Amino acid sequence: MKRRSLMMGAATAAILAAGITAAQAQDTIRLGAAAPKTGPLAGGADVTHWPAVRLWVHLTNEAGGLQLADGPALIELIEYDDQTNPQQAIQAAQRMATQDRVDFMVAPYSTGLNLAAAPIFSQLGYPQITGTNVTNQQPELSAQFPGMFFVLGRTGVMAEDTAQVLVDLRESGEIGSRVALVNVADAFGIEMAGISRAVLEENGFEIVYQTSYPLGTQDIAPIIDGARAAEPDAFIAWSYPGDTFALTDQAIVQNFTPSVFFTAVATAFPSYYGRFGEQAEGVMGMGGVNPDDPAFQAFAEAHTELSGQGPDFWASASTYATLEILGQAIEATGSKDRAVVMEYLQDNSNTYETVLGPVQFNEMNDNERYWTVGQWQDGVFRGVAARGRDGVSDVILKDGWD
Structure with a gap:
């Protein structure tokens, strides 16, 4: 798969050269995100989570959106504050699914909030590609929640x-x-x-x-x-x-x-x-x-340009990579049908090109290449x-x- 450029100008130029502009997008993909904006983990989410999510949405839309089978689709981001509260994380996921009717959801921030929200993601059929979830329970979790994926490590x-x-x-x-x-x-x-x-x-x-x-x-x-x-x-x-x-x-x-x-x-x-x-x-x-990796340097430059602050030197890139993975799965299937995209994600022969480098999930939905x-x-x-x-x-x- 071709890596989506992190450099805003290069991405826009490539899309314009192909004759596709943001204005031509005929469809929308609604993306829900709930993470701390208040509470003990708000400071961490403000560095690691929210800027990476907004950057991916911004660059994807600037590049013309994601390519579906019937044309490009722009991303509409819907945000909620889970207040660093597991119950609020669950309620936010329910609200995004049933009231906002989002097509996909960003995984929560932190191990605890991801574990709390996993049952509702699974029940509602949403892929949960986690970038800030570190646990040794991955085999048990992926067996219980087959749509839960792990990028950051064990x-x-x-x-x-x-x-x-x-x-x-x-x-x-x-x-x-x-x-x-x-x-x-x-x-x-x-x-x-x-x-x-x-x-x-x-x-x-x-x-x-x-x-x-x-x-x-x-x-x-x-x-x-x-x-x-x-x-x-x-x-x-x-x-x-x-x-x-x-x-x-x-x-x-x-x-x-x-x-x-x-x-x-x-x-x-x-x-x-x-x-x-x-x-x-x-x-x-x-x-x-x-x-010293050029991909990380490009990510850091774009992150700083959009948010006014540099990424962290660990999970910011991992969070961004989860959305690169989701976007590549959507484009590979040409669909925003969650079941279709989920099936693609669960095929562990697929490799995703990300800011971290290549990511491939094993049979336990685990990425085996990461920094420790x-x-x-x-x-x-x-x-x-x-x-x-x-x-x-x-x-x-x-x-x-x-």
């Missing part, structure tokens, strides 16, 4: 690769075996912490401190107090955006300086480096990208571990907060 692999980074550093004599492990107490954090502890212990690491905290916790100081007192070589936090920033703030205030400092979601945000500057150097987190661990190096969050992706960078050791 928790087990994320935990394994994080542990392997520590193993490599230990084997090179750069760190010891003492680890502090903390997590946000929601579906993502609980699952990640359980798997991570098991993998670390299997590799001979000692968990010298472990705790969890509720989503939206304001006082992070006691967590850093406890971790600092345990004198770990590595600090690993399976955190969400608000606590990722708060944990880093407190570590700096308390001069908590383990050789490895790892926070999860939002570590890859440009605003993380904007907030902490050179103090972010050496901080590790989930995800990463190859920032990243690190801030010279002001860029570079991928330092990945499955099936090129451009992996070497790990550097963090040297305090100075």
Whole structure:
């Protein structure tokens, strides 16, 4: 399949050369999207989710829409705020399907909200191509919800690769075996912490401190107090955006300086480096990208031009890729009939060309090629571990907060 250009001018020129303009589109595809605009995850969605969704709609429409069998169709985007509330995510999906009668829906933002909405997506027959859902339950979920697809990766692999980074550093004599492990107490954090502890212990690491905290916790100081007192070589936090920033703030205030400092979601945000500057150097987190890849550079340029802010260095591109996949499936079938498009998506012989590179789902609707661990190096969050992706960078050791 041919990759849809991310460069606005090039896409428009190509369509005009073919004699098709946005004005000639005779049909409309209604696309529904519900994600946080308020609540604890609103900040993360404002970076990772909404700009990527709006960018794909904008570029698709500027290029003349999606090509159906009977002509081009423009995308009409309908947005709702799920308030970072699982019940609101479910109600929004029901509303979009039954009242707005959308043709397709964008998957929610975050693991927990995707899991909450999965039954209603399945019941109503909507593909759910997830770009911010990380879980080890993919085999069970895809069996229960055959229209649920996974682009971002599995928790087990994320935990394994994080542990392997520590193993490599230990084997090179750069760190010891003492680890502090903390997590946000929601579906993502609980699952990640359980798997991570098991993998670390299997590799001979000692968990010298472990705790969890509720989503939206304001006082992070006691967590850093406890971790600092345990004198770990590595600090690993399976955190969400608000606590990722708060944990880093407190570590700096308390001069908590383990050789490895790892926070999860939002570590890859440009605003993380904007907030902490050179103090972010050496901080590790989930995800990463190859920032030297021309496809990512084009995506970042278009993202910044439209939204006024750069994408994050992980799940922004994954979210965008979910819509590239949906668009390519619609165009390949020439149809906006959900059953027809679903059947195409479930054919795991199909490959999609995306900003991430080629994506192909296996029999469990899982993409097996993704980034797992990243690190801030010279002001860029570079991928330092990945499955099936090129451009992996070497790990550097963090040297305090100075």
